[in-house]
Amino acid sequence: MTIIEGDATLDRALRSCVPEVAAEVTVRVRRRMPELGGAGYLDSFMEELIDHFVDLLAEPGPPSEEFLLRAREAGVREAGEGRSFDVLPAATRLAAGIAIARLTEHAERLGFRVGISTIGKVTQSAFACTDRIADAVIAGHGGFRARRLAEDERRRRELLDLLLGPRPGLAEVKQAARQAGWPMPRTVAVVALRPSGSADGWPVVPADALPGLHLDEPCLIVPDPGGPGRHRRLEADLLGWAAAIGPTVGVTDAACSLRWARRTLALVRSGRIRPDDRPVRSADHLSRLMTSWGADLVDLVAADRLAPLAAVRPSLRRELEVTLLALLECHFRAGPAATRLHVHPQTVRYRLRKLESLFGDGLYEPGVQLDMHLLLHARHATPNPD
Template sequence: MPRRSVYRTTQEHPTGPPLDPAVVEVLRGELPDVADRAVTAIIEEVPSYKGALTGQMGTTIRNAVQLALGGFLTLASRSARGPMAPALEGAYQLGRGEARSGRSAEALLAAYRIGARVSWRDMSRAAVASGVDAAQLSRFAELVFAYIDELSASSVAGHSDELETSGRLRQRNLERLAHALLTSAAPEIVAAAAERAAWVAPDALTAIVLPESQASQALMALDSATLQPPDDLPGLPAGSAALLVPSTGSATSRRSMLHALRDTDAVIGPAMPWVDVPSSLERAVRCHALGLTGVVDTDAYLAELVLGADAVARAELRARVLAPLGDLRPSSAEKLTETLRSWLLHHGRRDAVAAELFVHPQTVRYRVGQLRELYGDRLDDPAFVRDAVVALA
């Protein structure tokens, strides 16, 4: 395919005397350990790379980090700027490969930032130990970050180019798959969409609703196989985005997801078999309507969701339960209503009711007596108790 020009080999860089060859050799000896620490930090800090850097893939990327750092040391040991084309070409191809793997440009840039931080920390420590003076160390820092800037820019260009071709097509296929899943399309349609997107069905999917502005941040923190439906998804709150996150359905998987989203306002639906994920999104949307802030685990709000499922029916039930209080003054009806609620929830324990309402136990006794006069035997009827608890909860 035609490829855009992503780099020049004559870009301006800090100039000055080269690093002492003896220092360069010391630093070159540190490269394997520096590369290992950089890759370990990337795995720990960028969740999209979790599990991606093990086995042969891990070896390949460690070698690539070593080669990049080795190329940098070669440049740093020269008084004149040498060609960077091989290193930039490698970075460009890395960006294309990351796009094909489904990882975002944000995750790729985060990996570069972390790799640069760890590499500079370790290599500068070794340089100082080798006797590099302050002036040389300052130039060394300029070279490190200018070099990383060029590599990361080339990788982003490769990532973008890949998305504009096969990557963009796959992204559209993934969006169509997410739409098919959430609109309860026929199983054969979902299966065909999954095949076109080269998507391997997980054990479960969890629907998440969050502000559109936080979607990119969340995607960087979550599993790289996360699906993002189109913005025009029916029923999605205005200004919100939906994500479908693969999971095992285990408690450990859910804790990991909650932790990854800790800096967002995400509402997390239940983990469901992937064919039933519309139910997960429906619950997340209903919980979103409760107006909660921060990370919201819908599993912790099941009672509120049940009670709010049919607001009209609940209002009618409340009116029926409180009908015997209809002839009282509003202030008296309010006091007896709160006493009835507390008395039901505390199973008639007078001291507990008194403590909750901040009144004397004798006051509770008097009010319960009034309730018995108004309700009669219904206070002992399990069906009425059930209705009253639901209506007043």
């Protein structure tokens, strides 16, 4: 049943008006929506749309599958050119209102009867049609965005794998970063992660970071970690996660930063480093890392460097060791060492005389002092859990 009653030549008569109406519609759409000014496909799309509205005047019905496919393709183009998903659907609805008004005017001039109720039916049918077209545009737009996001994620994972693998070439990294849309930083730090009891889902990933949350041992590559406020933001983003921030390195040395971040996190897990619910920086625990990852060497060297203490009873041995560590860190000044140990300065002086009797002149040799400092730090820097 036709919406506009009259001569069966209506369809053929109005077809000749389509180019004129489409041209007016396109001009007015571009004027109302300047963001579509660069959409080269818009003229042909609008002409096909007006052609469909002519079909509606003669015989109402849904848009053809062929035109819905065209609408999906237009949605893909819109997404590819960076426009929002709702721009073209809005343009389509605007075009429908203009087109129906112009086509009914042409129909009346051609002698067809167009009453108010008829215009209402035509408008209702046209907007039902544009709703279907809008859905197709949005589906095309969304499909493109989903594919683009999946492709971006794939490229970022490839970049992450490249950076965390054996030291890559700078040119190779620059090319991979460009393909992944990742601005190349001067430096990076890698954050090793482990969920703690309060973790709820995945941590917040800074927009410019490369996430490795899919790995068995999750991590993040953070660009230019020394930037203003970066550490504070990381603390907030990683709330509820045990996190260790590796040393800041050049981009091609990210694997080295990850290695030390994971070693630091292992010390957190073992209780040898005790965080205060904030990310731990590897650089703040240098001596602990140096000694912890050569534990067998520490024991061997300690047997030599600290041999004079072996003859002392265990309780006194510990007192002498912690006193020697405090003295080394306070440049052998009894007052500051006593403050650190919460004892009287005279007690420190007594223990120092005992140490001098055990070690002799070797106690003041710089090379020996450095070794003893590292060894004693490995044994006593972390407070006893009890």
